[in-house]
Amino acid sequence: MRMLVLGGTAFLGRAVAAEAVRRGHEVICAARGESGPVPAGAAHVVVDRNQGLGQLAGESFDAVVDLATMSVTWVRDALRDLRAGHWTFISSCSVYADHATPGSSATLPPLEDDPDAPTTSERYGSVKVASENAVRDVRGDDAFIVRAGLITGPGDKSDRFGYWPNRLSRGGRVAVPDVPGQPAQHVDARDLADWVVDCAENRTNGTFDAIGPADPLSLVLGEIAGAVAPQGTELVRIPVEVLQEHEIAPWSGPRSLPLWLPASHRALMLRDAGRALAAGLRTRPTAETAVDSLEYERGLGLDRQRRAGLPAEDEDALLTAVG
Numbered sequence: 673m674r675m676l677v678l679g680g681t682a683f684l685g686r687a688v689a690a691e692a693v694r695r696g697h698e699v700i701c702a703a704r705g706e707s708g709p710v711p712a713g714a715a716h717v718v719v720d721r722n723q724g725l726g727q728l729a730g731e732s733f734d735a736v737v738d739l740a741t742m743s744v745t746w747v748r749d750a751l752r753d754l755r756a757g758h759w760t761f762i763s764s765c766s767v768y769a770d771h772a773t774p775g776s777s778a779t780l781p782p783l784e785d786d787p788d789a790p791t792t793s794e795r796y797g798s799v800k801v802a803s804e805n806a807v808r809d810v811r812g813d814d815a816f817i818v819r820a821g822l823i824t825g826p827g828d829k830s831d832r833f834g835y836w837p838n839r840l841s842r843g844g845r846v847a848v849p850d851v852p853g854q855p856a857q858h859v860d861a862r863d864l865a866d867w868v869v870d871c872a873e874n875r876t877n878g879t880f881d882a883i884g885p886a887d888p889l890s891l892v893l894g895e896i897a898g899a900v901a902p903q904g905t906e907l908v909r910i911p912v913e914v915l916q917e918h919e920i921a922p923w924s925g926p927r928s929l930p931l932w933l934p935a936s937h938r939a940l941m942l943r944d945a946g947r948a949l950a951a952g953l954r955t956r957p958t959a960e961t962a963v964d965s966l967e968y969e970r971g972l973g974l975d976r977q978r979r980a981g982l983p984a985e986d987e988d989a990l991l992t993a994v995g
């Protein structure tokens with residue numbers, strides 16, 4: 673199979689390209705190269721999608737995988753300029769409008785690109801909706817739309833999931849959110865990549881929530897601790913009111929506890945994984961993702977400044993507050 677990956681120099685796209693190369697496919701990655709190199713064995717065509725697809729325009733492929741993060745223009749240009757037997761668009765569970773109600777399938781209103789608009793999670797979701805619509809306008813039902821949930825594993829530059837194996841590997845008293853009812857759900861980039869390549873090979877079409885099974889967050893953190901924490905590590909549950917008093921943010925960003933969700937977003941990690949699992953998505957144990965993420969974190973430096981997570985002084989303040 674001749675596969676074009678629109679992306680391929682970062683996290684998920686790189687994993688897709690690497691897996692397709694491993695299976696013996698001819699893989700071309702189109703990206704600027706600013707995020708990193710393409711995997712060994714893949715060809716790199718330098719493309720800045722803000723300037724169009726350059727020398728690739730008019731070419732035919734057995735499969736195209738488009739990882740356009742947030743540009744419906746890029747998505748339309750690719751659909752117009754490329755021919756492909758199978759088309760994958762990597763979308764997101766952020767397309768959903770209601771993250772409070774489990775099972776809600778209403779999506780956000782579509783939005784066009786606007787370089788002057790601030791990037792918010794709603795805008796991201798709305799541009800993904802417009803991008804999905806653009807794919808369906810051209811391909812009809814003949815497209816594979818992958819609404820990924822939280823993607824984890826080595827190569828994740830968001831610093832969200834990686835915070836936990838990093839912090840738990842250092843042991844001691846570890847502040848965790850006291851949210852007994854909260855689910856958590858993720859998919860390892862390598863598992864998602866395997867499935868994307870499977871589906872290109874099998875010509876699977878349709879729109880899927882691409883995510884692993886939902887488990888209580890406490891269980892997920894326990895699994896990570898079981899894989900990486902030294903003996904004697906204590907998970908100290910911090911009540912939500914204390915987290916709020918200390919202005920600790922949920923989910924991501926500086927001074928956050930990653931994976932913790934506010935009540936308004938509890939269903940974000942309670943999507944139905946059943947259809948994707950039935951269509952062949954295989955998910956590895958969280959413990960394995962944790963061990964490999966820890967190795968990646970060590971490579972970056974465990975004490976580096978993080979995009980997401982709790983600085984040591986903030987954790988100390990929380991632990992002191994609960995005694």
Ligand SMILES: NC(=O)c1ccc[n+]([C@@H]2O[C@H](COP(=O)([O-])OP(=O)(O)OC[C@H]3O[C@@H](n4cnc5c(N)ncnc54)[C@H](OP(=O)(O)O)[C@@H]3O)[C@@H](O)[C@H]2O)c1
Nearest residue numbers: 679680681682683684685703704705706707720721739823
């Ligand atoms: N991370 C998550 O938890 C999550 C969850 C749901 C969905 N998603 C979706 O999953 C996908 C993730 O993609 P990813 O992990 O491969 O990496 P990414 O960091 O989102 O980057 C995507 C790719 O876009 C390329 N790119 C950026 N600007 C470009 C430009 N002007 N011209 C050409 N290429 C450009 C980058 O390459 P260069 O910089 O080298 O050009 C990179 O290879 C996205 O569609 C994202 O929306 C992610």
